[in-house]
Amino acid sequence: MKKLLVVNGPNINMLGKREASIYGSFTYEELNQKLRNSANKNGIELEIFQSNHEGEIVDKLQSASGNFQMILINAGAFTHTSIAIRDALLAIGIPFIEVHISNVYKREEFRRQSYLSDIADGVIVGFGINSYLLAIDGAADLLRKK
DSSP: OEEEEEEEOTTGGGTTTSOHHHHOSOOHHHHHHHHHHHHHHTTEEEEEEEOSOHHHHHHHHHHHTTTOSEEEEEOGGGGGTOHHHHHHHHHHOOOEEEEESSOGGGSOGGGGOOSSGGGOSEEEESSTTHHHHHHHHHHHHHHHTO
16 A cells, blocks of 8 residues: 655644634644545555654654655645755655645745745645645555556
């Protein structure tokens, strides 16, 4: 069975408690359950990780090498600031899809810059929780082709 790692960055754990007009009303736990259901439907083994700390995200990515065939990452604010996360993704060489709940291109100017998009296999933004579900479907399709 193919293994998929979902990595969530800062404040994703606050879903349901923060800016519902941007992120919706679903909770982080509800998101995780939908991810598990979608992965099961696609025949994928799933691990979900969240941290508010850049170094922990880098450590998790480094440990993914040899253990996962694909990564979905919503690096949160680190998307726009972290060369370290970019370098970790380059170092491990695992294909990944960048995911964002909101349409970052309709938000503040600084959110339109991503250190990850140009090295990602795909980028999905602006579909709320469905961004993740679309990414899992895309990942499943890519993994079937391998």
